[in-house]
Amino acid sequence: MSQTNTAAVDANEAVASIAHRLSEVAVIYPITPSSPMGEFADEWSALGRKNIWGQVPQIMEMQSEAGAAGAVHGVLQAGSLVTTFTASQGLLLMIPNMYKIAGELLPFTMHVAARTLATHALSIFGDHGDVMAARQTGFIMLASNSPQECHDLAAVAHAATLEASLPVMHFFDGFRTSHEVGQIHTLSDDDLRAMISEEAIARFRARGMNPNKPIIRGTAQNPDVFFQTREAANPLYLKVPAIVQAAMDKLATLCGRAYKLYEYEGAADAERVIIIMGSGAETAATTAAHLNAAGEKVGVLKVRLYRPFSAELFVNALPKTVKSIAVLDRTKEPGATGEPLYLDVLTALHETGRGNVKVVGGRYGLSSKEFSPGMVVATFENLAKPEPKNHFTVGILDDVTHTSLKWDPQYDIESDDTFRAIFYGLGADGTVGANKNTIKIICDATGSYGQGYFVYDSKKSGAMTTSHLRFGPKVIRSPYLITKSKFIGCHQPFFVDRFDVLELAQPGAVFLLNSPYPADQVWNHLPADIQQKMIDLKIQFYTIDALSVARDTGMGTRINTIMQTCFFAISGILPQEEAIKYIKKAIEKTYGKKGQEVVRRNFEAVDATVANLHKVNVPNKATSTIKRPPVVPAEAPDFVQRITAQIMAGRGDLLPVSALPADGTWPTGTTKWEKRGIAAEIPIWDSSVCIQCNKCSMVCPHAAIRAKVYSADDAPEGLPCVDYKAPDLRGNKFTIQVAPDDCTGCNLCVMVCPAKNKAEPKRKAINLENRLEHLEVERANWDKFINIPQIEREKIVRIDVKGSQLLEPLFEFSGACAGCGETPYVKLMTQLFGERLMIANATGCSSIYGGNLPTTPYTVNKLGRGPAWCNSLFEDNAEFGFGMRLAVNAQRMQAEFLLKQLAPKLGDSRVQTALQCAGSTNGTAKQLEAVIKDIDAELRKMDDPAAKRLLPILDSLMPRSVWILGGDGWAYDIGYGGLDHVLAQTQNVNILVLDTEVYSNTGGQASKSTPLGASAKFANAGKMTSKKDLGLIAMSYGHVYVASVAFGAKDTQTVQAFLEAESYDGPSLIIAYSHCIAHGYDLANGLEQQKLAVDSGVWPLYRFDPRKIEKGEPALQLDSPPIKAKVSQYHANETRFRMVQKMNPARFAELEAQAERSAAARVELYKQLADIRRGAAAADKQADQN
């Protein structure tokens, strides 16, 4: 943070700034939305920034939050000042140590970006579920409501913990506060020094473990003394309120910002009061002020000190006039008599003689659900009723148990002097980054207050971003989305065809549209409803062809600074020249240190902008015949029409409780209804050049290009096809077809295509061409293609790369990054085993592209069979999948037992057939299916209890393939213990590690898979150690099938490994090289890079098959060629390595040399292992040879 006394930062940065300066150690682990705090701390320490005692804090990433908490405990016991940052499940993993730390009266501050706990579903968004789950640990709990408060109370927390000798959990709302950018006044080092008591530190140090003054703590106590000791700490808790208030008062003397533990805002004679914690308190307080100005008598009591809860101070803060209270909890405790804050308030009032006040409790804001002024009004209105609704909800429509309050979504309390602007952008266009700069520019240049909040959709490719920006002369206390905007910036032309971009425009608003059409034609290309709205609202319309400006100035598709310049030019917030000067300054600051070319191009783009910006006169009449297409086609299933389409259209907030599956079960196969059309170019098949290798289909991350072999009788008219060349299916037709609306244009299919046009070898059998030019034809072709019957698996003689791609993918059109290196493996798995798959998916990228609403990619075949998928947690996935296998086994055992029991009634022959074929995949599937159907029919006729027990589990006789999926963060780090344990068993599970060598989903933090010399978050300067050899560890068991694969280097080996792993009746582990955007290069080159990884020895390919041991053969087979490329060649293509090289070439040279040696040594070791025969059969063979 800058040394000036103001800064435009988000709460994560505001908090990290304090924590870093007041700690000697920070032990961290990534979890959204708290990760940036750790990242800031790590980056600052890497830069040598010091704490207030002149030392650079040590920052250490651990393998999990449980590990972080353990390390924190150790640091504290040894007497040093430590901090950590976490959220959600991470906080839950810390709970065991939190009891210890509090029990041992250790001063420590943790900062929590409060986030929803995973229940029926995961949510990365904010509520108080996590902190409430830790409220019993003995930690002091301090809530902050805004970025400024977070900054200030972080300092209060670090000061108070030392004075109180008790740990503090400082928390604030995840995303809404943690990611809200605002102008804050910063505390200086001197301020912090004044806050911290050196005597308290000395007292703490004196209690630290020291062999010169040995003590023992953490003893085992018995019934005689444990209880009393627990009570012995009471005096410390009794002192906490005074200590925290004193720290707040000290802060006020230093900076003028005064806080109270329980702070009341509103009418002094209020009769109705809301009690609330977190960012919602700001909304409630400002709405109360608005109501009071209109003559109401209401107020809001903000709870900052939640534990220990001081009933006395709390009640003292309430006006004596209060008659009714609504306690709002941002959490849900099913089955409780009320949510936690509500119960605390009830108790406090009762114990202080104020039990006559009417109190109701309500829930709001779960998973960052909007909490708006209208909802506050609804809550006050509820209180005004003679019998206010208790245990209510606000912000949703509960039409099941009717808990919800009605509210007015249009209720507006915003002041006219607040400038509100909304920008719709695409992730890749830089809109969010430019808007963050805009806030800084305006705040710095005008002295205004600013606020920025950014909403993202759930896709990793083609994602939309919505920026909500406010500016004004007063502190902005509006932690909710803008509903009426003075400025709407639409940064992508196609948005106007997708949704109502003017939905949030207020009358007279400015509408800035990036459009490829000239100013005199743009009107004619707008949908009719947009035209009408512009007329009705008297919109001021501006347009620019930003993409052309970007291309002309070498910016590619990056239009952010161009649109930012337009915003300043139109809005007039700053004089144009001054604004451009500031924009350029921001560009220089953002890019200057990295090189001048990007700066130069941005400057050129900014300079070219104003001349290309045009005001468009809005005609008096809407003339367009363009209508927006329906969100999903009419043939989509009912559930998709009613529910999924609403979420896709951004109307998920309007869905009532009754519409949603209570247990979180959703239908699969819904991505096919979400036609995103995000590719500018798509692959077009040239059948005359194609050699029918199917590699294009194999590498496609989105199953958007497919191959089919089919009978001439099934050939649709007009669909391009050729005769199939392979002998096994000769006489059939063959087609390669792209799904033009699902393709992301990643180019991998073109890169892998080996066939070249003889006359024009630059053209292949697959060529990227303009999507719009081919759209109509390819859409029609896709519809024909997808309806061609899928060839039966039994007819495919060889399941190799070519054969596997004739199988139907049951994982399609996911929201993964364009060019993703993970999804081709997942897709292959579904092609090979899809209809009998059960998937346990660790939290991470694969669970997000695999299971994030509104649409999900796992789908079904024509029989309605397909992968059954579930995500438990991050840390437990191996055990989770293992449990699935145990369940499958248990059901099959029970089914077989019951079959035998019922054999006299069912007939021995049927039962024998069923038992013989049960679980088998070797060509008896149809026979088994038939007999099960037969038995099912018989069972339904029986009145036997055994028959009734057998019926629901009868299909457990069908083969099941249990796959356990996750990334390296799970497999190498947080879930390693469980993974190791599952490998050590003999159960038939298949573990697929999608190894991107970083925590991809949370933004690229280092894992133990991160290679030597690579820069990653938490390892900025380049990782100093080699990646863990997970495969070698697994091989050491001897009974585990292990494979290392890289489909871009040797796709045949990948397919073989999947087939072998699945066929092995025991634990299997496939470690799959997955190129990733976190490696820092254009993923169109991912396949080449995989090849380099293998050729350089960085990623050896091998298969270790324990079945070979029994045959006396070496279990390990090395599948990669001898090293034929240098590791340096591999490194040179990736930003993660080049960054380290640029920072310190000499040091990187050493790391690179070490990496070369390490790769060579590893390959050599595998070569030696590949010569080893073991087991009895090997001994026999040896004896024979002798």
Added chain:
Amino acid sequence: MDVDLSIKYCGLELKHPFMPGASPMVDSLDTVRQLEDAGASAIVMHSLFEEQIVGEELGMTRAREFGENSPEAAGSYLPDPEGYKLGPDEYLRQIEQIKKAVAVPVIASLNGNHRDAWVRYAKLIEQAGADALELNTYEMTFQLDQTTDAIEKQTVDLVTAVRAATTIPLTVKMLPFFAGLPSLAQRLNKAGAAGLVLFNRTYQPVIDLEELEMSHAYPLSSHDELPLRLRWLGMISPSVQMSLAASGGVYTVDDALRAVMCGAHAVQMVSALLRYGPNHLTTIIDGVREWMTEHEYESVNQMRGSMNIKNCPDPRIYTRWGYIKTLMSWA
């Protein structure tokens, strides 16, 4: 009396004309030291390529900005440590280190395609301590509307711009495809170039018949490439008031002597040193000195240009007459 090998090249006082040409040998400080120990009179760095710098800068920036669309990635999938810089830093650092490592002059080399970039990088190279700068132009057009005149003008303008921005001696490494080379050389000289390097090599594409791929081989130069250099050195050295360097095809003492006799102030070698090692330079220097002593030459300056079109016994060999004579001699 010792023969005097010293020479002035682009204003640099060199102990003799023989030096390594632009090559990857300078990537290793150890090799650079070996070259100096072998007697190199100067060290010529390999080129700083504008496209490489810009491409990497844009690519790495794009890679870092990718994560902006993800709520979880919080801005990027890659860290953004302040300690690294994109741009020509590695090259500049290498100049500084080579300058520290050796006592002989260091000639940097620059290869760009935008005037702004030429100027920007040339300034940085000068600041990094290079004693001279070789401007490596590589312009071959396949466009109908790009005339030879325009290409020549572009080259002259480029030198003018770099000259205006820097003070260290400039030399231009040329392609051999200019029919009016003497005129161009003179214009470059007026624009501020102190020397010419004849010639740059154009690595020819190789066609893989099986894969239908084009690739670039990286063959070492052959002895056969020298005569073209000698011809042009011999043709322009009498008239052009610039330092001239021969580059391409020099393997032996005789090659080196011929280059000097045709007018070269400096003789650059790469392929021979890559093939036979840095010590081959010693062989050449010693061999030249020995030959000159044996043949009673006093100095390189005495010998330089002795066989050019002005001084050779039969200058007609450089002209159409020589061409006709050669063809006629077949019979």
